[in-house]
Amino acid sequence: MATAEQIKSLIRSHFSDQSEQFFTVALQMAAHEARQGHDALANDIRILVDKAKVRPARVVAFIPDLENLVLTSEPRERLGSLVLSDEMRARIERILREFRQKAKLEKHGLTHRRKILLAGPPGTGKTLTAAVLAGELNLPLYTILMDKIVTRFMGETSAKLRQIFDVIQERRGVYLFDEFDAIGGERSRVDDVGEMRRVLNSFLQFIEHDSSDSLIVAATNNPKILDQALFRRFDDVLHYQLPEKGEIERLIENRLGSFRQKSIMLDASVNMALSLSHAEIAQACDDAIKEAILTDRKNVTATLLKQMLQERRSAYHAPIKG
Ligand SMILES: Nc1ncnc2c1ncn2[C@@H]1O[C@H](COP(=O)(O)OP(=O)(O)O)[C@@H](O)[C@H]1O
Ligand SMILES: [Mg+2]
Numbered sequence: 001m002a003t004a005e006q007i008k009s010l011i012r013s014h015f016s017d018q019s020e021q022f023f024t025v026a027l028q029m030a031a032h033e034a035r036q037g038h039d040a041l042a043n044d045i046r047i048l049v050d051k052a053k054v055r056p057a058r059v060v061a062f063i064p065d066l067e068n069l070v071l072t073s074e075p076r077e078r079l080g081s082l083v084l085s086d087e088m089r090a091r092i093e094r095i096l097r098e099f100r101q102k103a104k105l106e107k108h109g110l111t112h113r114r115k116i117l118l119a120g121p122p123g124t125g126k127t128l129t130a131a132v133l134a135g136e137l138n139l140p141l142y143t144i145l146m147d148k149i150v151t152r153f154m155g156e157t158s159a160k161l162r163q164i165f166d167v168i169q170e171r172r173g174v175y176l177f178d179e180f181d182a183i184g185g186e187r188s189r190v191d192d193v194g195e196m197r198r199v200l201n202s203f204l205q206f207i208e209h210d211s212s213d214s215l216i217v218a219a220t221n222n223p224k225i226l227d228q229a230l231f232r233r234f235d236d237v238l239h240y241q242l243p244e245k246g247e248i249e250r251l252i253e254n255r256l257g258s259f260r261q262k263s264i265m266l267d268a269s270v271n272m273a274l275s276l277s278h279a280e281i282a283q284a285c286d287d288a289i290k291e292a293i294l295t296d297r298k299n300v301t302a303t304l305l306k307q308m309l310q311e312r313r314s315a316y317h318a319p320i321k322g
Contacts, residue, residue, distance in 0.1 A: 002029045002032060002033070003032065006025055006028060006029050006032065009021075009025045010022065010025045010026065010029070013025060020076070020077070020078060020080070020081050021080070023049050023052070024257050024258075026045055026048070026049050027045075027046065027049060027257065027258065028257060028258030029045060030042040030043075030045035030046050030049070031258045031259065031298070031299075032258070033045065034298075035298050066160075066163060066164065066167065068145075068148065069144065069145055069148055069149055069152075069160065069164075070142050070143065070144055070145070070164065070167075071142070071143040071145065072140060072141070072142055072143075073131075073134075073140070073141050073143070074134075074140055074141070075131035075132070075134045075135040075141050076135050077128065077131040077132045077134075077135040078132065078135055078136060079092065079093070079096075079132055079136055081128070081132065081254075082125055082128060082129060082132055083125075083243065083247050083250050083251040083254065083278060084125065084247070085241075085244070085247065088238065088240070091236070091238055092129065092132070092133070092238070094113070095113050095116060095133065095215075095236065096133070096136055096137065098112035098113050099112050099113075099114065099137055099215065100137070111235075113235035113236045114214070114215050114216060114235060115207055115210070115216045115218075115233065115234045115235045115236075116215070116216065116217050116218070116234060116235065116236050116237075116238065117217075117218050117219075117220070117230070117231075117234040117236070117237045117238070118130075118217060118218070118219040118220070118238050118240060119219075119220050119221075119222075119223055119237065119238070119239055119240065120221070120223070120238075120239055120240025120241060121221060121240065121241070121242060121277060122221045122277060122279070123277030123278055123279030123280055124240035124241065124242065124243075124277055124278050124279070125240060125278055125279075126178075126219040126221075126240055127176070127178055127219060129217075129238075130143075130174060130176040130178070130217045130219065133174050133215060133217065134173070134174040137174065137215070139172060139173045139174050139214075139215070140173040140174070141173065141174045141176060142167075142173050142174070142175045142176065143176045143178055144164055144175060144176065144177050144178075146177060146178075146179075146180050146182075146199075146203075147182065149161070149199075150195070150196070150199055154195065155195070157195070157198075157199045157202075158198070158199070158202040161199070161202055161203060161206055162206065165206045165210060168210060168212045168214045168216065169210070169211075169212040169214075171214070172212075172213045172214050173214050173215075174214070174215045174217060175214055175215070175216050175217065176217045176218075176219065177203070177216070177217070177218040177219070178219050179219060179220060179221060180200075180203065180218050180219070180220065181200065181220050181222055182220075182221070182222070204229075204230065204233050207233050207234070208233045218234070242275060242276070242277055242278075243273075243277075243278055243281070245270050245274070247278075248270045248273045248274070248281060249266055249270050251278060251281050251282065251285075252266060252269060252270070252273070252281065252285055252305070253266075255281075255282050255285035255286065256285055256288070256289065256299075256300055256305075258299075259288075259289045259292060259299045259300045260299060260300065261299040261300060261301055261302075264300070264301065264302050264305075265302055266302070268302065268306060269302060269305045269306050269309060272306055272309045272310060272313070273309050275313075276309070276312055276313065280312045281309070281312075283312060284305070284308040284309045284311070284312045285300075285305070285308070287308040287311070287312075288300040288304045288305045288307075288308045291304060291308070292304060
């Protein structure tokens with residue numbers, strides 16, 4: 001049977017609507033049952049969790065003429081699923097606080113921050129942050145597929161963008177322009193460069209003139225575009241960075257959950273994870289969990305974790321020397 005702590009934790013996370021936490025505890029219970037030799041029950045729990053997790057993105061709104069250009073979802077992500085420095089967390093909390101209390105600010109002639117630029121290397125949580133903002137504010141998340149707009153509507157992209165900004169005005173939500181500057185990146189025709197610059201300029205102008213109730217989030221992996229002209233258009237610019245030691249440790253602990261060996265020493269793993277992104281470390285942890293499951297081990301040892309981190313390092317980076 002599940003432990004008393006697990007049952008209490010399950011109930012708590014249900015009523016506080018923390019679905020990620022709920023899933024984690026459920027999987028911990030499955031692992032616990034597996035350890036007791038109750039494999040069928042463990043398996044049943046895992047299947048239930050997997051099924052519950054694939055919640056088809058409900059089409060919150062049908063946007064005429066813009067189908068396939070805008071993805072709609074209702075994220076459940078919470079701030080707790082993001083591992084960030086204290087400073088970054090405070091910045092995100094401030095966005096949430098201002099959004100929730102915008103009426104109070106308005107009374108004093110002030111506006112809340114609602115045009116946000118997220119910049120930093122890939123895999124550090126920018127896309128996840130947009131989902132967290134939507135999840136925390138209980139708003140739908142609309143992801144605008146800029147590259148599709150550019151390739152499908154060559155020459156009339158500004159008109160399409162205008163349509164999107166009309167929707168932003170009409171329909172409150174979190175609007176994510178993910179990797180917005182990567183549009184047309186793989187194309188090499190000379191006049192595409194001009195088109196891309198035009199698109200970027202009209203995008204920035206639309207942002208500047210927007211006065212909707214929605215939250216506009218633009219994300220870029222490319223710090224080179226961060227010039228003053230760009231900063232000016234946004235109410236806030238958040239710089240994402242590769243995780244430092246403390247963050248790496250929290251990320252590993254979160255990710256391993258019940259598969260974390262109680263006595264595991266993380267120091268060597270943390271050192272090995274330096275210079276990897278959050279996403280790469282999360283993947284290494286998932287790889288280690290899978291390996292543990294498939295080799296019938298009850299949890300992830302330091303050796304296994306280090307092996308998986310090393311694989312990630314050599315997949316994307318030069319291996320450690322010496
Ligand atoms: N700061 C973070 N905290 C926790 N998990 C993270 C973080 N950054 C990335 N991840 C993990 O990696 C995945 C991909 O990250 P993503 O948000 O797409 O990165 P980016 O948009 O910056 O390239 C996330 O869904 C999450 O599982
Ligand atoms: Mg991203």
